[in-house]
Amino acid sequence: MIVTALADILETDRDVSGPGWSSRRLLLASDGLGFSLTDTIIKKGAALELEYKHHFEACYCIEGKGQIRAFDDDTWHTLEPFTLYALDLHDRHVVRATDTDLRLVCVFNPPLSGREVHRKDGSYAPLDHDDGGEV
Numbered sequence: 001m002i003v004t005a006l007a008d009i010l011e012t013d014r015d016v017s018g019p020g021w022s023s024r025r026l027l028l029a030s031d032g033l034g035f036s037l038t039d040t041i042i043k044k045g046a047a048l049e050l051e052y053k054h055h056f057e058a059c060y061c062i063e064g065k066g067q068i069r070a071f072d073d074d075t076w077h078t079l080e081p082f083t084l085y086a087l088d089l090h091d092r093h094v095v096r097a098t099d100t101d102l103r104l105v106c107v108f109n110p111p112l113s114g115r116e117v118h119r120k121d122g123s124y125a126p127l128d129h130d131d132g133g134e135v
Contacts, residue, residue, distance in 0.1 A: 004027075006026070006039060010024065014026075014028070014114055016114070016115075020043045020045075021041065022040070023038045024039040024040070025037075025114050026039060028112055029110070029113050030113070030114070033111070034111065035107050035109045036107070036111035036112040037106070038106045038108070039103070040104045041101050041104075042095060042102040042104070043097060043101055044100050044102075045097065046096060048094065049092075052087060052090055052108075053090050055108045056086075057106055057107065058084060058087070059105070059106045059107075060084045060105045061079045061081055061103070061104055062081055062105055063081060063100075064097060064099075065079065065098050065099040066080075066102035067095070068085050068095045068096075069093065071091075071093055072092070079102060
């Protein structure tokens with residue numbers, strides 16, 4: 001059994017951030033469950049262009065307000081508490097926090113190692129590529 005409080009993650013190597021976002025990695029590949037789970041904050045006003053080429057991701061909004069759209073589509077979808085989006089086709093997308101910070105619970109498959117940060121193309125490196133995700 002794994003029991004972890006968010007307070008146990010903060011200010012550790014599982015608390016990762018970059019421009020406009022922070023990701024508190026609650027479960028990682030090393031936990032052996034076959035997926036990872038993060039508590040992610042996108043800062044108000046931030047717009048992130050992302051494409052997880054090597055991972056599937058599902059995000060469940062629990063706080064705040066934002067929007068998401070496919071990169072090649074002009075249709076924005078509202079993100080607010082109790083809204084889920086799933087990137088089932090490794091979708092290139094833009095997610096942004098509008099009125100407030102946006103808080104998401106995110107599941108990745110394959111699981112994150114914990115060191116990932118977004119590469120220049122908005123993706124994370126595959127799990128077996130040990131560069132921490134930076135290119």
